[in-house]
Amino acid sequence: MKVLVADDDDTFRSLVVAILTEAGYEVAAEINGLLAWERLQAEGADLAVLDVNMPEMDGFELLKHIRTDDRFKDMPVLMLTIRAFAEDQVQGYETGADDYLTKPFHNDVLLSRVKVLERRILKK
Numbered sequence: 001m002k003v004l005v006a007d008d009d010d011t012f013r014s015l016v017v018a019i020l021t022e023a024g025y026e027v028a029a030e031i032n033g034l035l036a037w038e039r040l041q042a043e044g045a046d047l048a049v050l051d052v053n054m055p056e057m058d059g060f061e062l063l064k065h066i067r068t069d070d071r072f073k074d075m076p077v078l079m080l081t082i083r084a085f086a087e088d089q090v091q092g093y094e095t096g097a098d099d100y101l102t103k104p105f106h107n108d109v110l111l112s113r114v115k116v117l118e119r120r121i122l123k124k
């Protein structure tokens, strides 16, 4: 199970990578949406954890690319943001996010949410 992680914040990116790696996931991490999109097209992934606020290409724009590409349109996507505003979450879901998590999060909560999305893939 390969997870694409995109977050420009070094602390959170490292944390997400550490949590998922320790749980046994293969992780590909990038520092912005553009690099993550290029990496996804080159290597593919089963699931994505995307920060909303990133330079070059933000999480919403990356999600739009993912949802309009036949190869990735059904890939589960968990969005991360430091903003707890309702409109952010609404925009996330309307753009096609499967779940939403506000930073800072508890390590176990992130892992649980990822596992829920993983079960959705395994059921197919």
Ligand SMILES: [Mg+2]
Pocket (backbone or CB within 6 Å): 007, 008, 009, 051, 052, 053, 054
């Ligand atoms: Mg950010």
